[in-house]
Amino acid sequence: MTLDSFFQNLANGISLGSLYALIAIGYTMVYGILRLINFAHGDLVMLGAYFAFYGVSMFFLPWWAAFIFAIGLTAGVGVIMEKVAYRPLREYPRINLFTAAVAVSFLLENLAIVIFGGRPKAFNRPAFLDRMLNIGSISFVSYTPIIIAVSLVLFVGLMLIINKTKAGMAMRALSKDIETTGLMGVNTDRIIMFAFMLGSCLAAVGGILWAIKFPQINPLMGVMPGLKAFVAAVLGGIGNVGGAMIGGLLLGIIEIMLVAFFPSLSGYRDAFSYAILILLLLFRPTGIMGEVQPEKV
């Protein structure tokens, strides 16, 4: 493999990885606070892409307005989801919460099939994202650096929110202990809602960027990215936002590189990410950045 194609693949891997990371952050934030694997998160990705699609094709919004519209709507869906399906179950066995997440996921997917139609739709990229760029002899489409840049900005913003604001401090406290945090005077319901809103926004951005990178959208498009992002979140150490970013990037780069180096194995691409995950879990059961929790008796 030449150096050029290596860099090309690397850029590709990083952009795919940034997408995984964006989606993984939503998983990890919700898990960190509620210990809930929110399987419906992948479907928020799909909703984000569809809302953006309809914003442009039905309401004739300029692309940036459509994107904001889509992010807002998706955040709304995320907040409703938490309020209706997850909040009443917080005190109950976790399997109920998990099943609720599965039910919401099925509901969103099939509602999307009913409302949007099952046939894939072509997502039109804004023109400036469709140009070929050449740096030296490496060429890539202009959305690649944009995806990476957007993810980076969002990640830094999120880190600032989590580490520097009061709401972020409350979120960190919630992930340690919900009840005690409530006793300290934090409005836990509101903070959890806020976490869901942030996660959903990131999922929507992830969905839009996903649709820009792979411009065909269908109601089940969120399932695979969702699952991969979840794998990334576990890889990085679930509950840890920085870990989700690292896990996502790692997963994206490894996936692309494996296929680039061993084209004959490309059929096994999806299996690799799970194999890596399982191997890592066996040696480091809490992921790369996860805290080892002492066993309490």
Add this chain to the structure above:
Amino acid sequence: MKQKQKTILTAVALLVVVGLLFVAERSLNPYYQRILNLCAIYSIFAVTFNLIFGYTGQFSLGHAGFAAIGAYVAALLTLSPAQKAVNFFLKTIISPLANLEVPFLFALIIGGFITALLSMLIAWPALRLRGDYLAIATLGFSEIIRVLMVNLQSITNGALGLKGIPGYTNLFWSWGCLAVCIFVVKRLVDSSYGRAMAAVRDDEVAAEALGVNLFKHKMMAFGLSSFFVGVAGGLMANLISTIDPKVFLFTLTYQIVGVTVMGGMGSLTGSVISACLYTVFLEALRPIESQFTIGSLTVPGIPGMRMVIFSFLLLMVVLFYRKGLMGNKEFSWDGLFRFFKRLLPKKNINSPGGGGS
């Protein structure tokens, strides 16, 4: 009620069920038979998930992958060599498999054993993980199995799947397997092993301190549950007669989890009832998705609507009926009679004439 009476009642009930199955097998049209078969198969899935999660507390999401193994093994063992030659036109099948054909019973049992073996091989490292980590690891394995099935063309025929599997599955096979499965699981759960499994579920550390061998009991639950999942997969392959890797996506596992939770964690009765309701319900709603006409009005079908209704109901059950249909109670004659007794007095109050006690 005396034990003897109960035994007689059970025997009579079993005879009635067998009689009904006989009648159904003889006179029901294939479509209804298929639904009844699916009821039994989904029941096995739900009962086995209950064993591994409801009773032993191991959150395993590998059902779809394990069912796939059982289905492929049974399918490959029951397909005739000629049919195999038709199926494998892209890549020829590896030699020992090409001419192998065994009776259905052996195919199911071999399928079950291979599934149990592979699943225990997977469980051996994975069972060190707990809770959600075990869930994601088993889900990962399930997906790996599916990806392997797409790629190992000379064994599984890849994404094309296997067609023309002889439909050996009939009501006796499927309900018979369900009966064996329930019997074995129930006996296991009620034995000392079952109590140890419950201890593992409730508190691993305490169970270990009391001398319960965690690994052994988890492995046992895992292996037994996968054996029956494999058998159910084999039944399924011989029922729908065409399988491909897409049938065994992880969404199948989610459906099984949903069905089991709806029935009640820790209730085999609940699992069976819920699985039957689920299957019948989804079939009953099928007309919604196809076009139909009322008078001169043609209503287009709404694809996806069935699952919308199902997932909505699932959500409602989880939200408002948190223990599922049966909670962790099982069917018993005493329970049944108590249920009817509770119904009866109401009638007496309502009808002014009858004042019997």
